[in-house]
Structures are given as C-alpha cells and as structure tokens.
Amino acid sequence: MRPPYSRRASQLKASDIRELLKLTKKPKIISFAGGLPDPQCFPYKEVDVLSTEVIEEDYVKALQYGTTEGFNRLRRALARRMNQKFRTKVHADEIIVTCGAQQGLDLISKVFIDRGDIILVENPSYLGALSAFRLFQAKFAGVPMDNDGLKTDKLEKALKKFEKKSKRPFLYTVPSFQNPTGVSMTLERRKELMELASRYDLVIVEDNPYGELRYSGKAMPPLKAMDKEGRVVYLGTLSKVLSPGMRIGWVAASEGIRHKLVLAKQATDLCTSTLIQYIAHKYITEGHMVRQIKKINAVYKRKRNIMLKAMDSEFPEEVSYTRPDGGIFIWVKFPKKVNSRELLKRSIKKEKVAFVPGDAFFINEGEGLDTARFNFSYPTEERIQEGIARLGRILKKELRA
Ligand SMILES: Cc1ncc(COP(=O)(O)O)c(C=O)c1O
Structure with missing residues (x-):
C-alpha cells in the first residue's frame, strides 16, 4: 500500500536524538534529558477531591x-x-x-x-x-x-x-x-x-x-x-x-x-x-495554586543548587554552564573538541547517564555540537549528585586524553 501522504507529512520524521534518548527510559539510566516536572510535587490528593466535587456539583x-x-x-x-x-x-x-x-x-x-x-x-x-x-x-x-x-x-x-x-x-x-x-x-x-x-x-x-x-x-x-x-x-x-x-x-x-x-x-x-x-x-x-507554586519553587531551588554545586565540583574547569535564576534547565558548554552526541553515546554506555546534546535545539545542522541541556526538576537529589559525578569522571578522562 502507498498511503497518499501530504507534503506536510513528509516533514514528519523522528529525530535521531529521540531514538537515542529512548534508551534513557530504562530505570538504571540517570536521565537529565527530559523536561518533566517532579511527580513528587503533583497535588494528586487535591485533584482527587476536586474531581469528585466537580462531578457532584455540576x-x-x-x-x-x-x-x-x-x-x-x-x-x-x-x-x-x-x-x-x-x-x-x-x-x-x-x-x-x-x-x-x-x-x-x-x-x-x-x-x-x-x-x-x-x-x-x-x-x-x-x-x-x-x-x-x-x-x-x-x-x-x-x-x-x-x-x-x-x-x-x-x-x-x-x-x-x-x-x-x-x-x-x-x-x-x-x-x-x-x-x-x-x-x-x-x-x-x-x-x-x-x-x-x-x-x-x-x-x-x-x-x-x-x-x-x-x-x-x-x-x-x-x-x-x-x-x-x-x-x-x-x-x-x-x-x-x-x-x-x-x-x-x-x-x-x-x-x-x-x-x-x-x-x-x-x-x-x-x-x-x-x-x-x-x-x-x-x-x-x-x-x-498559591501553595503549590511555593512548594515547587522550594523543591526545584534545592535541586538547581545541588546540580550547580555538583557541576562546580565534578566538571573540569574548561566546561562552563549557565546559572539560571529559575526554570528547569541548565545549559552546558563543553570545550570545542567535545562532540556532545558522541559524549552522550559513551556516557549512556559506560556510566548510564543521559542528557540532550545541544545541537538538537539549533536551527542549522551541526550547530552547537559542543553544548548540552541538563534538566534538574525530574531526577531525585541523589541521582543528580551521582549522575553529575559520573559524567564528571568521563569528562575529566576525555579532556585529559
Ligand atoms: C518553552 C516551552 N513551550 C511549551 C511547552 C509545552 O508545554 P505544554 O505542556 O503546556 O504543552 C514546553 C514544554 O516543555 C516548553 O518548554
């Protein structure tokens, strides 16, 4: 069968990054790749009560x-x-x-x-x-x-x-x-x-x-x-x-x-x-909502601080990164000789740590290959520390080589 696809549908291609990041779903992998909120912060009890009220009332x-x-x-x-x-x-x-x-x-x-x-x-x-x-x-x-x-x-x-x-x-x-x-x-x-x-x-x-x-x-x-x-x-x-x-x-x-x-x-x-x-x-x-935002901000502030502190102590000096006042991402810049796609492959294989290579976010192919996005809202505090330490080990080895 030859489905009569539109020209628009021909634009629909899974990116190779997405394929790579499928691996990060395995529980053993410490992933900084997603952009997910911390499920521990979900106000499930309130949503449960409010759902029942909505149905009963209207x-x-x-x-x-x-x-x-x-x-x-x-x-x-x-x-x-x-x-x-x-x-x-x-x-x-x-x-x-x-x-x-x-x-x-x-x-x-x-x-x-x-x-x-x-x-x-x-x-x-x-x-x-x-x-x-x-x-x-x-x-x-x-x-x-x-x-x-x-x-x-x-x-x-x-x-x-x-x-x-x-x-x-x-x-x-x-x-x-x-x-x-x-x-x-x-x-x-x-x-x-x-x-x-x-x-x-x-x-x-x-x-x-x-x-x-x-x-x-x-x-x-x-x-x-x-x-x-x-x-x-x-x-x-x-x-x-x-x-x-x-x-x-x-x-x-x-x-x-x-x-x-x-x-x-x-x-x-x-x-x-x-x-x-x-x-x-x-x-x-x-x-x-007012209480929820206070709670989330306290949790994410701690996680941001933990990730930054871990990067400060574990990453080699040549690696730089943003110190955001908010949000859920830190942007990392490696020395030019690092190809972050290759680094991702090795870091998943050897240390079971994942992040998103930064070139995915640029408009031209091949741009930003020395950059990466790290998420700190989803992983636990322990996994943030452990994951950054593991990546630091790889980076130190590779930059010395
Ligand atoms: C900048 C930006 N815009 C939009 C979205 C999508 O948000 P929503 O879940 O509301 O569709 C995201 C999700 O990560 C985002 O980072």
Missing part, C-alpha cells in the same frame, strides 16, 4: 462540550492570575484555553504560517516550537543569544532585511528561563525588544511556561505586561506548575488574532476538555 456541564474559547470562569481566573502576578492588563475575553501551550503553537502556526515563510527564533530555541513551525513548512532566521537573552542588535539587523517585504516574520521567544538555556532576558533587552517591535511592526509570540518558577534574582515582567499595542501573543500553561497530564494551557491575544485562533481551534478539536477545565478552575480559585 456533572451536566462538566461532562458536556464546552465553547471553543474555554470555560468562562477559568478564563477569568487565568486573566486575574496573570494580572496580579505579572501586572498585565489581560481581559478574560482575550483568553483561549488550549490543550497545553503546545496546542497554542500549533494554532499560531495554522493562522500565521504559509509554506516557506520565515520565522524569527532565538537560536537555540524550544524544540517543540521548531517542530510545530516546521510542520507548516516554515523556515527560520535565528537570532543569537548571550547571558542577557536574545541579542536585540542582531534582531534589528534581521528585521531590517524584512522591512520592505509584504509579509514580515513573527518572532517566537521564551524570555524567562528559556528552554533550553535557562537564560532570562534582562529588563533592558525586554524594553529594547518592545521598542523594535513597535518600530518594525513585529508580532511577538511570547511563550512563558517557566515565568513563575523563580528561585533567585529579580522578577521580570513578561513582554505581555509591556505590550501597549496588542502585538504580543502570550502562551501560558499549567503544565510546569500543576500537571502536564491535565493539558491546560492558554493563549492571550488581542481581539483580531484571538478570533482567528478560535476558528482554527474549532477545526482542530472543538474545545479543550471541559472536565479538566472545571477542575483547574477550582484548583486555582480555591487557593491551592
């Missing part, structure tokens, strides 16, 4: 189809939380509740991307966003980053190139505790970015799954809080603060864009799970 509505925009009381609760926490001025009407932030990326792709369009992205960037955009046959213009986040001077250079084109690219960015680098854009850069956006009429897609996971440093306003012209399309999610299995995310966008996204979602899945939206609404409005 099963007729909770088990029914809902509107595509989402459950109104949840939309109001999400807008209120954003406005209190981040000083945004988002109205509940601007919110669409999605099946995770990832669906937001899919809907944005459907609404904004034609085949061959160029998207501006941080380089390196979140792999799931690159995959979502690639599926719509997008191309990328990478904007380099440093420890202060996306380099706005480089962005301006790129924007100048598109000034006269009839269709300009949008920018996709994760300004706070970025996946994969853990880097946060400074306030200065955020201001510069918003000025550029205004000057070059740029739409910004701001993805902020980690904004509330901050363990040190100063709080940064999301770009959405600095957006006076409705040009920031904001993606939020409960995945990293509550549970990724509940699949609750949201998009906050100005009226015209929101309307298009709703139409795209209608054709995609009609609505996000009503039952889970009811549970999430209760979870937020009955005060559980």
Whole structure:
C-alpha cells in the first residue's frame, strides 16, 4: 500500500536524538534529558477531591462540550492570575484555553504560517516550537543569544532585511528561563525588544511556561505586561506548575488574532476538555495554586543548587554552564573538541547517564555540537549528585586524553 501522504507529512520524521534518548527510559539510566516536572510535587490528593466535587456539583456541564474559547470562569481566573502576578492588563475575553501551550503553537502556526515563510527564533530555541513551525513548512532566521537573552542588535539587523517585504516574520521567544538555556532576558533587552517591535511592526509570540518558577534574582515582567499595542501573543500553561497530564494551557491575544485562533481551534478539536477545565478552575480559585507554586519553587531551588554545586565540583574547569535564576534547565558548554552526541553515546554506555546534546535545539545542522541541556526538576537529589559525578569522571578522562 502507498498511503497518499501530504507534503506536510513528509516533514514528519523522528529525530535521531529521540531514538537515542529512548534508551534513557530504562530505570538504571540517570536521565537529565527530559523536561518533566517532579511527580513528587503533583497535588494528586487535591485533584482527587476536586474531581469528585466537580462531578457532584455540576456533572451536566462538566461532562458536556464546552465553547471553543474555554470555560468562562477559568478564563477569568487565568486573566486575574496573570494580572496580579505579572501586572498585565489581560481581559478574560482575550483568553483561549488550549490543550497545553503546545496546542497554542500549533494554532499560531495554522493562522500565521504559509509554506516557506520565515520565522524569527532565538537560536537555540524550544524544540517543540521548531517542530510545530516546521510542520507548516516554515523556515527560520535565528537570532543569537548571550547571558542577557536574545541579542536585540542582531534582531534589528534581521528585521531590517524584512522591512520592505509584504509579509514580515513573527518572532517566537521564551524570555524567562528559556528552554533550553535557562537564560532570562534582562529588563533592558525586554524594553529594547518592545521598542523594535513597535518600530518594525513585529508580532511577538511570547511563550512563558517557566515565568513563575523563580528561585533567585529579580522578577521580570513578561513582554505581555509591556505590550501597549496588542502585538504580543502570550502562551501560558499549567503544565510546569500543576500537571502536564491535565493539558491546560492558554493563549492571550488581542481581539483580531484571538478570533482567528478560535476558528482554527474549532477545526482542530472543538474545545479543550471541559472536565479538566472545571477542575483547574477550582484548583486555582480555591487557593491551592498559591501553595503549590511555593512548594515547587522550594523543591526545584534545592535541586538547581545541588546540580550547580555538583557541576562546580565534578566538571573540569574548561566546561562552563549557565546559572539560571529559575526554570528547569541548565545549559552546558563543553570545550570545542567535545562532540556532545558522541559524549552522550559513551556516557549512556559506560556510566548510564543521559542528557540532550545541544545541537538538537539549533536551527542549522551541526550547530552547537559542543553544548548540552541538563534538566534538574525530574531526577531525585541523589541521582543528580551521582549522575553529575559520573559524567564528571568521563569528562575529566576525555579532556585529559
Ligand atoms: C518553552 C516551552 N513551550 C511549551 C511547552 C509545552 O508545554 P505544554 O505542556 O503546556 O504543552 C514546553 C514544554 O516543555 C516548553 O518548554
């Protein structure tokens, strides 16, 4: 049989990294590769009680189809939380509740991307966003980053190139505790970015799954809080603060864009799970979320500190890494002669430790081969210490050779 695949489907190929990382599912392997929350932090008892309450109180509505925009009381609760926490001025009407932030990326792709369009992205960037955009046959213009986040001077250079084109690219960015680098854009850069956006009429897609996971440093306003012209399309999610299995995310966008996204979602899945939206609404409005975020931040802060301390003592001096104020990732830079894909193979085989080679997050093949992403939220404290010590042993041996 020859299935009549679309051109789009020909883009769908499993990456070799994913194949390699399948090995990391074995319990003996200490894996820093995923981006999973710590299951010890899941508030399963509260979710259990709230699920029963939702069914008892309103099963007729909770088990029914809902509107595509989402459950109104949840939309109001999400807008209120954003406005209190981040000083945004988002109205509940601007919110669409999605099946995770990832669906937001899919809907944005459907609404904004034609085949061959160029998207501006941080380089390196979140792999799931690159995959979502690639599926719509997008191309990328990478904007380099440093420890202060996306380099706005480089962005301006790129924007100048598109000034006269009839269709300009949008920018996709994760300004706070970025996946994969853990880097946060400074306030200065955020201001510069918003000025550029205004000057070059740029739409910004701001993805902020980690904004509330901050363990040190100063709080940064999301770009959405600095957006006076409705040009920031904001993606939020409960995945990293509550549970990724509940699949609750949201998009906050100005009226015209929101309307298009709703139409795209209608054709995609009609609505996000009503039952889970009811549970999430209760979870937020009955005060559980505030306690949960405090708890997670305390656990992840300890884990971040343990990973950094282990890297400080176990990694050879030539290896450098970010010291993020929040989020769940540390970005490691090896000396040039290290090929992190090869290192991964050896480290799985010899020491049973895994991480993600950094080239996976770059837009061009072969870029960032001397980098790697390490996750600290999922492994236990003991496994963080042990895994980093084991990797340190390999690195010391290889760099001496
Ligand atoms: C930057 C970024 N955006 C989006 C997502 C997807 O989140 P969700 O579970 O809400 O779909 C992730 C998950 O790791 C992420 O790191």
